[in-house]
Amino acid sequence: MDYKKEENLRRGPWLEEEDERLVKFVTLLGERRWDYLARVSGLKRSGKSCRLRWMNYLNPSLKRGPMSLEEETIIFQLHAFWGNKWSKIARRLPGRTDNEVKNYYRTHFRKKLEGQNYDKIVDWSRNTGEDLLRKYKETEITWTRTTTQEHGFDKTVKESKQINMESDKETCGGIFERESFGVMKSPYENRISDWISEISTGQSDANVREERTCSSSENNININVGSWWFQETRDIEEFSCSLWS
DNA sequence: AATGGCCCCAACCGCCGTTTC
DNA sequence: AGAAACGGCGGTTGGGGCCAT
Numbered sequence: 001m002d003y004k005k006e007e008n009l010r011r012g013p014w015l016e017e018e019d020e021r022l023v024k025f026v027t028l029l030g031e032r033r034w035d036y037l038a039r040v041s042g043l044k045r046s047g048k049s050c051r052l053r054w055m056n057y058l059n060p061s062l063k064r065g066p067m068s069l070e071e072e073t074i075i076f077q078l079h080a081f082w083g084n085k086w087s088k089i090a091r092r093l094p095g096r097t098d099n100e101v102k103n104y105y106r107t108h109f110r111k112k113l114e115g116q117n118y119d120k121i122v123d124w125s126r127n128t129g130e131d132l133l134r135k136y137k138e139t140e141i142t143w144t145r146t147t148t149q150e151h152g153f154d155k156t157v158k159e160s161k162q163i164n165m166e167s168d169k170e171t172c173g174g175i176f177e178r179e180s181f182g183v184m185k186s187p188y189e190n191r192i193s194d195w196i197s198e199i200s201t202g203q204s205d206a207n208v209r210e211e212r213t214c215s216s217s218e219n220n221i222n223i224n225v226g227s228w229w230f231q232e233t234r235d236i237e238e239f240s241c242s243l244w245s
Numbered sequence: 246a247a248t249g250g251c252c253c254c255a256a257c258c259g260c261c262g263t264t265t266c
Numbered sequence: 267a268g269a270a271a272c273g274g275c276g277g278t279t280g281g282g283g284c285c286a287t
Contacts, residue, residue, distance in 0.1 A: 012255095053255090100254085103254055
């Protein structure tokens, strides 16, 4: 959609009422057809704006709070491998968006990089992130299909299972274990969660069917970890290879 | 208390690849 | 097959908040 042609569209910060309405319609219609969703919802926003607001702020799978040391290390290392592939990097960080990663890098790393070496920014000898990555290298990821509850209805997912080659202990999750992250929610975010819970109770069967279809897609593997989930792609093999070669 | 500078991040923009019709 | 619509991505911007002076 051409923003310049849509003179009557609202711009700038989202109002609470707009967020509430967007959450309702995304829950009802799903995360697709954003222009259509923007029209039928009555929001005077572009589809793109709606998508961005949902993806970067309202999506309940997003994690809030400061970046952990592990996340910081991952961002830094993957940026060294891939450059400004923010969405690709963000997919390695459950609950983080490309925008968030991009902003974080710009404010925390780029400035520091001026006149400094990489090893001065991240103390590799003491950094637990490196240990984490080494541990990850030593693991083998297998996939299992499970059914869990998502927003009050069944959701079939493929769940990652890491098998540590040394200890032979299994841990579930994506790249990290759940305990690696602290989830913080503001009162406003709690309200959004409440809206979603309320709406989901009356979710239509059609939407449930569609949700299941998406989850079982060959190329999109939804990984459910506790109360949140994220999308992983098949290039995890590529990730593993390039990271450790 | 006022103000100027800086930081952070939500939101916008434009481009491009993919999907749909 | 081709045009239009849609969705994703990376770069950029603007405004609010914080802090030093």
